[in-house]
Amino acid sequence: MLRSSMQNEQRRSQQAGLDDEHRWHALHVDDAAATLQSNLELGLSEEHAAERLARFGPNVLPEHARRSLAMVVLHQFRSPLIYLLLVAALIALLLGEISDALVIFVVVLLNAAIGALQEGRAESSMQALRRLASHKARVLRSGHEQPIDASDLVPGDLLLLAAGDAVAADARLVHGAALQIAEAGLTGESVPAVKDPAALAPDTLLADRSNMVHAGTHVTAGRARALVVATGLGTELGRIATLASATLEPQTPLERRVAEFGRYVIIAALVVFVLMLGIGLLRGLGFAQVFMLAVSTLVGMVPEGLPVAMTIALAIGVQRMAARNTVVRRLSAVETLGSTTLICTDKTGTLTRNEMTVTALALPDAREVSISGVGYEPIGELRTDGSELDAGSNDAVRELLQAAVLCNDSQLGGPDALDARWKPLGDPTEVALLTVAIKAGLLPAELRARFVRRAELPFDATTKMMATQHDSPDGCFVVIKGAPELVFELCSSAPGAGQQNEQSTRAREQLRASAHAMAERALRVLAIAIVRGGEIDGHAGYAAFAGRASLLGLIGQLDPPRPEVARAVGQCSAAGIRTVMVTGDHKATGFAVARTLGIARPGDIAIDGRELEQMSDAELTGQLDSIAVFARVHPAQKLRIVEAYQRQGQSVAMTGDGVNDAPALMRADVGVAMGVTGTDVAKDAAKIVIADDNFATLVAAIEEGRVVYRNIKKAILLLFSTSFAEVTVLLLALLLGYPLPFLAVQILWNNLVTEGLITVNLIMEPAEGDEMQRPPIATDEPLLTRPLLTRIAVMVPAIVLSTLGWFIVRSAAGIPEAQVRTETFTLLAICEWYNVLNCRSDTRSALTLDIFRNVWLVGGLLLGNLLQIAVVFWAPLASVLHTVPFGWTEVLALAAVGSLVLWVEELRKLAVRRRILRT
Numbered sequence: 010m011l012r013s014s015m016q017n018e019q020r021r022s023q024q025a026g027l028d029d030e031h032r033w034h035a036l037h038v039d040d041a042a043a044t045l046q047s048n049l050e051l052g053l054s055e056e057h058a059a060e061r062l063a064r065f066g067p068n069v070l071p072e073h074a075r076r077s078l079a080m081v082v083l084h085q086f087r088s089p090l091i092y093l094l095l096v097a098a099l100i101a102l103l104l105g106e107i108s109d110a111l112v113i114f115v116v117v118l119l120n121a122a123i124g125a126l127q128e129g130r131a132e133s134s135m136q137a138l139r140r141l142a143s144h145k146a147r148v149l150r151s152g153h154e155q156p157i158d159a160s161d162l163v164p165g166d167l168l169l170l171a172a173g174d175a176v177a178a179d180a181r182l183v184h185g186a187a188l189q190i191a192e193a194g195l196t197g198e199s200v201p202a203v204k205d206p207a208a209l210a211p212d213t214l215l216a217d218r219s220n221m222v223h224a225g226t227h228v229t230a231g232r233a234r235a236l237v238v239a240t241g242l243g244t245e246l247g248r249i250a251t252l253a254s255a256t257l258e259p260q261t262p263l264e265r266r267v268a269e270f271g272r273y274v275i276i277a278a279l280v281v282f283v284l285m286l287g288i289g290l291l292r293g294l295g296f297a298q299v300f301m302l303a304v305s306t307l308v309g310m311v312p313e314g315l316p317v318a319m320t321i322a323l324a325i326g327v328q329r330m331a332a333r334n335t336v337v338r339r340l341s342a343v344e345t346l347g348s349t350t351l352i353c354t355d356k357t358g359t360l361t362r363n364e365m366t367v368t369a370l371a372l373p374d375a376r377e378v379s380i381s382g383v384g385y386e387p388i389g390e391l392r393t394d395g396s397e398l399d400a401g402s403n404d405a406v407r408e409l410l411q412a413a414v415l416c417n418d419s420q421l422g423g424p425d426a427l428d429a430r431w432k433p434l435g436d437p438t439e440v441a442l443l444t445v446a447i448k449a450g451l452l453p454a455e456l457r458a459r460f461v462r463r464a465e466l467p468f469d470a471t472t473k474m475m476a477t478q479h480d481s482p483d484g485c486f487v488v489i490k491g492a493p494e495l496v497f498e499l500c501s502s503a504p505g506a507g508q509q510n511e512q513s514t515r516a517r518e519q520l521r522a523s524a525h526a527m528a529e530r531a532l533r534v535l536a537i538a539i540v541r542g543g544e545i546d547g548h549a550g551y552a553a554f555a556g557r558a559s560l561l562g563l564i565g566q567l568d569p570p571r572p573e574v575a576r577a578v579g580q581c582s583a584a585g586i587r588t589v590m591v592t593g594d595h596k597a598t599g600f601a602v603a604r605t606l607g608i609a610r611p612g613d614i615a616i617d618g619r620e621l622e623q624m625s626d627a628e629l630t631g632q633l634d635s636i637a638v639f640a641r642v643h644p645a646q647k648l649r650i651v652e653a654y655q656r657q658g659q660s661v662a663m664t665g666d667g668v669n670d671a672p673a674l675m676r677a678d679v680g681v682a683m684g685v686t687g688t689d690v691a692k693d694a695a696k697i698v699i700a701d702d703n704f705a706t707l708v709a710a711i712e713e714g715r716v717v718y719r720n721i722k723k724a725i726l727l728l729f730s731t732s733f734a735e736v737t738v739l740l741l742a743l744l745l746g747y748p749l750p751f752l753a754v755q756i757l758w759n760n761l762v763t764e765g766l767i768t769v770n771l772i773m774e775p776a777e778g779d780e781m782q783r784p785p786i787a788t789d790e791p792l793l794t795r796p797l798l799t800r801i802a803v804m805v806p807a808i809v810l811s812t813l814g815w816f817i818v819r820s821a822a823g824i825p826e827a828q829v830r831t832e833t834f835t836l837l838a839i840c841e842w843y844n845v846l847n848c849r850s851d852t853r854s855a856l857t858l859d860i861f862r863n864v865w866l867v868g869g870l871l872l873g874n875l876l877q878i879a880v881v882f883w884a885p886l887a888s889v890l891h892t893v894p895f896g897w898t899e900v901l902a903l904a905a906v907g908s909l910v911l912w913v914e915e916l917r918k919l920a921v922r923r924r925i926l927r928t
Contacts, residue, residue, distance in 0.1 A: 052149035061163035185233030187467035342696035346714025371523035387447035400449035496536035531601025532565030613637035770869035839907030
């Protein structure tokens with residue numbers, strides 16, 4: 010294993026050396042081939058390929074060791090409270106209290122089992138990355154085309170690509186024909202990237218390197234030959250894998266709170282332990298007796314049910330989230346969602362539908378046509394000047410959309426018996442053109458059969474245009490589609506105008522203004538022109554059409570936001586959670602979407618990866634509060650953004666679906682992957698997976714996280730009011746010279762069984778309805794907050810007065826010690842049953858809160874009563890718990906005395922409600 014790790018590191022260093030020394034996108038392809046000692050016509054020889062395979066290693070990502078089941082289980086024991094319980098169990102064993110020790114051990118093991126089962130399998134990001142990069146590749150070796158395993162690719166190989174191929178390694182483009190690569194998983198760009206072999210500036214961002222193809226992407230159109238420059242860990246995919254494997258997951262807020270709280274409990278328990286020993290020895294009691302008293306007090310100090318209660322609360326949250334399309338991979342992430350203060354969200358496929366949609370047409374007569382409907386389903390209508398437009402009777406619209414269909418290489422298949430969805434095939438931009446044509450009543454298949462294509466100039470990155478030549482009854486014609494500024498240069502007339510004149514110039518300027526207005530609305534704008542009687546000349550290219558083309562109009566399209574996202578963003582804002590967009594798309598596009606959804610507030614700005622790179626950490630921190638959109642960012646920058654917010658004290662939820670999101674998903678407090686569009690890498694790096702890719706589902710998950718944390722606080726209130734009361738009763742009894750009101754085994758029974766039954770069911774409380782109107786839970790908030798301590802300060806004296814008062818009065822009446830202790834032990838359970846009703850709400854009266862909202866709690870109370878009756882009146886259990894039976898008259902009296910804690914808390918709630926009304 011060590012040797013393999015060293016070999017991987019050596020190969021990583023060798024490959025990194027190649028990349029650091031040569032920025033492949035900045036080199037002329039001949040220089041790149043010379044550097045790699047490769048022939049651009051013949052490729053490598055088999056001998057050279059074998060030598061390089063031995064040197065650089067296979068084109069795979071190494072698999073890291075996964076956590077074993079034993080390690081997953083051991084991970085559950087990392088808590089100071091668990092350590093304290095284990096120490097208490099060992100002390101009990103040394104003192105011969107076998108039953109006490111076994112009960113504690115069972116509690117600890119139960120907690121570990123629940124946690125391990127919920128967490129399931131360990132993280133497997135590296136294995137998912139291996140699957141992503143594992144396939145076949147076609148190469149030229151010694152001048153012969155041959156298929157090989159992708160793992161056998163080496164730097165210097167000539168890689169052959171065609172539509173549908175997965176790219177197996179990073180490569181410098183040698184030449185390509187209309188090559189387009191889908192890179193959304195790597196760069197976040199929603200539209201396939203058009204590739205061109207021309208050398209680029211050294212500082213060109215990853216998403217803009219049009220002369221490079223990368224492992225983990227795939228070809229959507231065209232064909233190409235490319236020179237492999239990096240394999241395995243040297244690829245951009247490998248860099249992400251290395252970055253992800255080196256990324257440390259932060260502790261969750263709950264883990265930090267439990268660790269801090271555990272330290273306080275340990276200190277307090279030791280202080281009380283020493284105090285009890287001192288008081289007992291001063292009273293002249295024997296050391297063995299005093300030590301047993303101290304251990305009993307120690308047991309009373311430790312809330313044995315808290316670790317189990319927390320684990321079960323999180324497990325309940327997991328089940329509830331599963332019902333709301335949220336898959337939780339890490340149990341602790343449930344609570345962390347409740348502390349979320351900021352969401353870093355991807356745009357494409359998360360906030361938007363990832364389906365290009367035509368929303369506007371601009372005609373030469375200055376009219377603009379709006380189109381309703383989203384996605385590839387051709388349902389919608391065309392409207393202009395507030396009324397519906399009949400495209401069949403409007404020559405300008407019909408001719409524009411007809412041209413958009415003809416100068417188009419995509420397909421749009423209709424629903425069938427097996428699948429009711431429309432099926433796009435090809436570039437999403439072109440599919441959107443077919444969709445709007447069908448909305449207008451045109452049939453693409455009929456148009457293509459009627460106007461047969463005879464020649465074409467494929468789209469390329471240099472011209473940013475595409476042209477097709479077609480036959481018609483009136484003679485041949487050429488349709489040109491492309492970037493408005495370039496198409497405008499070819500046009501000298503508007504439709505119907507045969508020469509340059511004032512009217513055509515005005516039409517062209519109107520369309521130029523329309524193009525600018527559309528771009529400001531973040532629409533991707535295409536210009537469509539026609540050359541009547543024109544023919545394509547491959548040598549002359551577009552120069553042959555200069556001054557001959559007539560503008561038909563503009564088509565604006567966008568990737569529409571999901572309809573429910575704006576409301577979800579609003580809910581987050583109301584809940585004190587800020588949403589920030591982190592996208593690989595263009596800055597203007599991202600910022601326009603952010604404004605539409607309410608993510609960008611007045612005064613907010615957008616920055617791109619280049620601007621971010623130039624910022625120091627201090628400068629970034631200073632601008633974080635005003636940045637709404639981070640655009641064109643690469644994986645390391647996403648990681649930097651998350652860490653910057655965390656240094657600011659934010660609890661960050663990061664959403665993502667691509668390979669490039671994995672490191673940031675792991676580093677975030679909660680990594681949230683998309684289940685439908687997300688890659689395996691993103692899902693395995695995340696703690697939570699949104700099954701329906703719905704941003705609103707994330708908001709629902711945050712709400713559920715807040716419910717879970719609120720219920721945990723209710724359980725803490727119940728457990729600690731009882732624990733503090735038990736310790737206080739024991740200390741006061743010792744100071745006042747009375748025997749112990751409870752035995753150690755009775756305290757354990759109360760803490761684990763009596764408390765356990767109602768605590769587990771208390772954490773099943775449903776939402777109170779105001780969770781998303783409250784501020785986020787502060788990451789540094791302790792488990793015992795001031796409001797909780799105030800309530801404990803009210804509850805504990807009431808429980809102490811009831812139990813210790815009863816013990817003293819009954820002892821003074823000459824009742825046998827065993828019976829008095831049994832009655833006091835039962836009275837403590839009754840106080841807890843009343844108190845659990847108190848804990849259901851911090852302001853609402855227990856007398857008006859419908860108890861049947863939580864039928865589990867009703868069942869827990871009934872079962873608790875039955876078990877307490879069995880402990881007192883059933884001999885086998887009574888002998889273990891050292892109890893004796895007593896009369897039903899005493900039972901009624903105990904029920905009345907135990908209600909004191911309910912009435913005291915009702916008075917406090919009444920005072921709080923009146924204070925709220927006054928304010």
